[in-house]
Every structure is written in structure tokens, then in C-alpha cells.
Amino acid sequence: MYAVIKTGGKQYRVQPGDVIVVEKLDGDAGAEMSFGDVLMLGGDKGVTLGAPLISGASVAATLVETRKGEKIKIFxxxxxxxxxxxxxxxxxESVLRITGIAGAGETAKWDGTVDLMTKAEMNLRARGLAPRVDETEAKPAKKAAPAKAAAPAKKAAAPATEKTEAKAAPAKKADAPKAEAKKAPAKKAPAKKADKAGDDA
Incomplete structure (x- = not known):
């Protein structure tokens, strides 16, 4: 289940367990917060749109920390x-952890599993630069490992093609002396002209 909320004049698409960065909110670290400005809800029953808000819908969150954002230079x-x-x-800015969504006859809560992540990883995740990786997405990555084992076989095949090209290269060098032989008579032609010039004299 997901929701689109409005806070600080901006809109955010959230789901339980997400970490987001919003404009500064009042409160200490660990404080519980609730957002009533829900613009859209999506879940098993379909998508519910507000006009402009959905009455009775709310999103619960926990304030992780309040901090300064990245520096902006003014020149x-x-x-x-x-x-x-x-x-x-x-x-x-404030960093929030979404803990629950309620509305349109549905509720969804974060199961509370604590994923061990550094502060840098939390910053990337909050800005959407490091999306969450589900367990279902992680399994295909393990299956991709045998494909890497097959890659050396292709590399072994590549030198074989280089050898065949190397064998073909001497044949081209053998053609080169024939071209030089054709050029040799062309050099004799000016000598004949010189003899004709001598005859005319």
C-alpha cells in the first residue's frame, strides 16, 4: 500500500518503511507524527483519489532526525x-520513517524490522538515490553468478579467433611482393623515354 502526502508545499509518494527527507518539522528525534493531507491512496482495492484530499486518511511517521541539508552556493x-x-x-530538513498508512478501508503498517544501514546509506535512500532492494529482487542476482562463470569460456574463444586472424595475416604479406613486382616495370618506362630522347638527338 502506498500514499501521496503533502507537507512543506511538496508532495511525496510513501509506503510503510520508507525513509524520506522533508522540510523542517517541529519535534525531537523519535517523536511520532501524523499527516492528514493525503492526496492519493493505492492498495489491494485499487487507487483512491482525493478531491483534493481523502477524508479520514492519514499517514503515520517517526521523526528520525532534524539536520542541515547539503550546502548551496550563491555567487x-x-x-x-x-x-x-x-x-x-x-x-x-527533517528525516522521517513512515510507519503506517490508513484510509479507504485499508491499513498498512511497517513491521518494524531494523535494517542495519549507515548514515550515508540513509541519506542516499532518503533522497531516492539508493532504492530499497526487496528479497525477491535479490534472488535473481544470485542466479546471475553462473553467467559470470560462463564468461571466461567466451574469453577463451576470443584468442582462438585472434590466432585465425594471425594465420590469415601472413597470406596478405605474401600478396605484397607481387604488388612490388608490378611497380618495377613502371620504373623502367622512364628509361625508355630517355633512350628515345637520345635517338632524336
Whole structure:
């Protein structure tokens, strides 16, 4: 089950267990929060759209931390006036863990499994740069391992083709002396012209 919520003037698609970064919210780390501005719900019963909000729907979350975001550089310049100014800004933001979704006759809760991840991994996941990997997606990766074992066989076949090309290369070199033999008579032709010139004299 998933939901689209609105907070801080932005919209976020969330599902139980997700970690998201939103504009700064009041509260201490570990505080429970609830969002009533639910724009859309999706689940087993289908998709429910709000007009603009879904009445009675809510999304529960836990405040993980409040921190400063990445630095934004501000550079101002007026050409030919010697005016240059550089500043930086770090916006305050809150990291949330979605714990539950309720509405449209359905409820979904996060099972509470704690996945061990570093702060850097949490940052990437919160910004959507490192999507969650389900167990079903991880299994095909294990099946792909035998394909890597088959790769050396292809590499072994590649040198064989190089050898065949190497055998074909000397045959081309044998053709080269014939071309030189054809060029030799062309050099004799100017000598004949010189003899004709001598006869005319």
C-alpha cells in the first residue's frame, strides 16, 4: 500500500518503511507524527483519489532526525565593476520513517524490522538515490553468478579467433611482393623515354 502526502508545499509518494527527507518539522528525534493531507491512496482495492484530499486518511511517521541539508552556493557578480560575492546556505530538513498508512478501508503498517544501514546509506535512500532492494529482487542476482562463470569460456574463444586472424595475416604479406613486382616495370618506362630522347638527338 502506498500514499501521496503533502507537507512543506511538496508532495511525496510513501509506503510503510520508507525513509524520506522533508522540510523542517517541529519535534525531537523519535517523536511520532501524523499527516492528514493525503492526496492519493493505492492498495489491494485499487487507487483512491482525493478531491483534493481523502477524508479520514492519514499517514503515520517517526521523526528520525532534524539536520542541515547539503550546502548551496550563491555567487553574485557585476561585470567590469569588481563586484564578486560568494555565500553558502544549508536548509534545515527533517528525516522521517513512515510507519503506517490508513484510509479507504485499508491499513498498512511497517513491521518494524531494523535494517542495519549507515548514515550515508540513509541519506542516499532518503533522497531516492539508493532504492530499497526487496528479497525477491535479490534472488535473481544470485542466479546471475553462473553467467559470470560462463564468461571466461567466451574469453577463451576470443584468442582462438585472434590466432585465425594471425594465420590469415601472413597470406596478405605474401600478396605484397607481387604488388612490388608490378611497380618495377613502371620504373623502367622512364628509361625508355630517355633512350628515345637520345635517338632524336
Amino acid at each position: 553574485k557578480k557585476t561585470r567590469r565593476q569588481g563586484y564578486r560575492r560568494t555565500n553558502g546556505h544549508r536548509q534545515m
